[in-house]
Amino acid sequence: MILGKVEPPSTVYVNGKPYPVSARGYFVLGVSRLRKKDILVWSKTGGKKASKIVRVLAYPWPIQRIDGLPNTYVNPSPENVKRIRNDNRKVRSLRMAMANLIPFFLKKGFITPVKGPITGVFGSQRILNGKPRSPHHGLDFAVPMNTLVRCPADGIVRLAARNMYLMGNTLVIDHGLGVQSIFMHLNRISVKVGDAVKQGDVIGRVGKTGRATGPHLHWGITVGPIPVDPARLLDR
DSSP states (O other), rough: OOOOOOOSSSSETTTTTOOOTTTTTTEEOOOOOTOOOOOEEEEEEEEEEEEEEOOOOOOOOOOEEOOOOHHHHSSSOOHHHHHHHHHHHHHOOOOOOOOOOOOOOTTOBBSSSSOOEEOOTTEEEEEEEEEEOOOOEEEOOOOTTTTTTOSSEEEEEEEEEETTTTEEEEEEEETTEEEEEEEEEEEEEEEOOTTTTTTOOOEEEEEEEESSSSEEEEEEEEETTTEEOOOGGBBB
């Protein structure tokens, strides 16, 4: 995730397309795990222009093997594939909206939602029951059932969904400028859609709902539709 600032009022373009900017001139870019080309960012204020190239470098993504999953979660039936697509559509529609242009996270940054060992890192290629699947788009924390989950940064609750097929009980919090947190496999959700939450507030409890071999928390961060590594946002 890359934070940018221009002198307002300015128009920002990313690879030639207009990009949302806050009233104070802040904007956020997400760099896709699979991106191979540099990113051209330029801004225009009146007759003045400024530009910057964001260099994108190769990275050795790890491989993670997970065995012992029920076959229905690795090779779902046509009926469950339909459920998965509907679940993904709900989350994707929130990410594409980018309606909130207030960067709530600027003052205090991000904290971890739980404290415990990390058993899954961002970007790792997943091998589930011996079969290659999509890369992992978040951090997995191996913590006990019903561990309190705290809000990593100020924001607004956009989704509080129960019984999603793969994600289980799922929560999405909008931190502004297209930056959102997603929390999966929860046992309990303690907030509702529309709630304003502060950093450190209890928002739920760890569970093992959906596709999970045991109690853990999946925490993901997206910028618009692009997943980014939550670990790189901590202590910054």
